[in-house]
Amino acid sequence: MTTTLDRRNKAPRIRLPRDGSAAELGADALACRSCGNRVEHPHPARTEALPVWPRVSPAFDAMGGGARVAMEVALTRCEKCDARRDRARALVLVHGLGSIPGTGEIEVERVDAALAGLDVLGIEGDDTARFTRSPSDVRSLVEAMAPCGASCSWSLHLGTGGDPRTASATRWGAVPADLARDTADAFQVFWRYSMETETPCAPPELDGAPRACLLCGVGTLRVKPSDAVKAWGSPVRVVPGELGGQPRPEPVFGYVCPTDRRVVAEVGAVGHPAVERAILAHLGWSLNGRTYVEPLGQAWVALRGAEPNALPWQHLRRGRIEARLARTVGAHKPGKVLGGRVDLTEVEAAVLRLCREYGVARLRFDRMQAEQMVGNLTREGVRVREFVFSAAGASKLARGLFVALRDRAVELPDDDELRSEAQTVRMIETGPGLVKMSNPAGTHDDVLTAVGMVVADLTEQPDLSGGGVSDPSRVSIAARARASGVGPVGQRLLSPAYALGGSRGTLAAIAQAQRGQTPAQRAHGIGLPVEGTANDPNRR
Known part of the structure; x- marks a missing residue:
């Protein structure tokens, strides 16, 4: 067939x-x-x-x-x-x-x-x-x-x-x-x-060059392998002492990611102004044409011996920088409601920046107030796909999100607004076999709806990876961290047992579960139950 x-x-x-x-x-x-x-x-x-x-x-x-x-x-x-x-x-x-x-x-x-x-x-x-x-x-x-x-x-x-x-x-x-x-x-x-699939690609090898973006420190770009050299562009020469580091006379040759490369092109050179503008663009702040007097942060290349970042600008202390910007006269964070209205041009700029920064393959959107923005994003090369909020579409979104949360199949970021919406939104029946999300008067469900659109989109995509079984107890946490990233950030790709537990108690639970299995099951890791994870038969 x-x-x-x-x-x-x-x-x-x-x-x-x-x-x-x-x-x-x-x-x-x-x-x-x-x-x-x-x-x-x-x-x-x-x-x-x-x-x-x-x-x-x-x-x-x-x-x-x-x-x-x-x-x-x-x-x-x-x-x-x-x-x-x-x-x-x-x-x-x-x-x-x-x-x-x-x-x-x-x-x-x-x-x-x-x-x-x-x-x-x-x-x-x-x-x-x-x-x-x-x-x-x-x-x-x-x-x-x-x-x-x-x-x-x-x-x-x-x-x-x-x-x-x-x-x-x-x-x-x-x-x-x-x-x-x-x-x-x-x-x-x-x-x-x-037929190539987008995979994380490191910068091309260059004698003595750092294997990450010199500014934001991101170690890989998610592109097709054939496009990796084109995506990273040509190597540039920088002086780390001019990017927030200790004064050093020797220059460094390396690569800059596409997002920061556009900022450098606007500024005209790789220096303190480019670092400041790149940080502001990443955090979503605007100084309305002014220049911040004190450095907001260091470029990654200014940190001696730092490992590549898993995400752009991960080495920054974001909370401190945003607190400083909040006290700065004239600083403004796009996306906040000003005068009861939202500036859609700022929303469009933020969406385009995120799509390019994280290599978004497909953007889901709701047609309400988004037609012009979607047209502009399409011309910029972003692949968009409408989510139709019909009765069936709303029911699919609500059910998919409910099942994903119930089965602990999705991990949500620790965000106050998202947590508040998840606690107030209710699922109501709209017809035979149809449901939808409903929020009480005075509350919103925009962020949770966006999460539901992502869940619905992912559940439509088939898993093209090959199947297999493994024994997590035979792979050390350090090895998994090295395979998936550097330091604590690398544990984001670990199995639920490690990512949520990550403690001796979890390893003890694995060992106890293995003692109750047959030799064949222990050899192949089949049906290994771990308390609190998705394969725990006693989980509620």
Whole structure:
């Protein structure tokens, strides 16, 4: 049996075009400008005269043309090529690729050329949907396949010695065999890239360079391995003494993450102003154009011998910095309600910063007051997906969040606002088999609703990782910490027994549970019950 997921991850079948003999054009026939196939009784709306600068050839000489004179050749589009162009125009509109005035038709041409490259290999129609789900997907497709698709067009064939009085007997039949093979090779490279999954990637190795962002200290970026070098950019030269550290004459060469690199580009240099602006942007504060006199914090490279951070700016004492900013005249934290209204431009900027900083693959949104913001974020390359708050959608959100909390399948951050909402929100029945979250008058449920949208989104995604069993008692806590991160932060990826317990009592519970198992169970770690965790049969 082949599942939808199998079909999605299976490479499409490539069918190279067959050599098509040239067919004479009749009185009422024209050649398709893209695939070159003969079209009987072409539609007038699809027909246009294109200027062609041909090479010296007897065919053009016989028509009165020459090598230095552009000939106007009437061409049309076949049904399939016209439908492909309509799809290209729809993709440009949906993903906001032609947002700059005057570039709409240019983007349509580029996307159509990329789809034509797939069409040459027999990949057409709905088979192309997997490659055009997001703006970044379309851009990757255009970068890989547009040159190939443009090179295979019939109009280009006419400029390289083709006879304008003929057409190809089959679609793409005039494409040379070597060009078809080059197109197939380009698609294979693109296919391998599209199947890559985003993984944490450290900076490229450089002699003596720190293996983290010089400013925020984050040790990895979640990108595709093929994009790791591009994501980290070029190495830069900094002087740690100018970034909050002890005065040292020797410079340091290393890398800066994309978020901080944009800040450096705005400031113009890597120095104290760039560190201050990057810290303010990370914390979500604004000084309304002023500059903080005293350093807010140190760049990571200024800390001698520090290990890479698991999260950006994790080495800062955030509470102290925010307390200082709260006492600063003119300091303002975007997102707070001013005059009873929320500035959506500040919300949009914060969302875009978080998406880039944490490598958000998909952003869920509620349509209420978000349509313009979603359009702007889409043009910035953020993949968005609406959560429809219908009766079924609200019921799905409420049930999913309730089950996740009941089964202790989700860990919530220690946030006062989230805790308050979770204690006041109630689940009420709205119809047969339908429920929703309801908050008392004077309270809110926005944060909890956002958590519910994340839970609903994650439960829709299949687990693509391989299954397996392990014995947690055979792996030390130190080894797990080293494997998942550095220091106490590394324990965020430990099993619930370690992450929640992390004590001798937990290890004693594991040992006691093992004594009641058979040798085979102890060897394979099957059904190992740990008190207080999700596999504890006596947990309430």
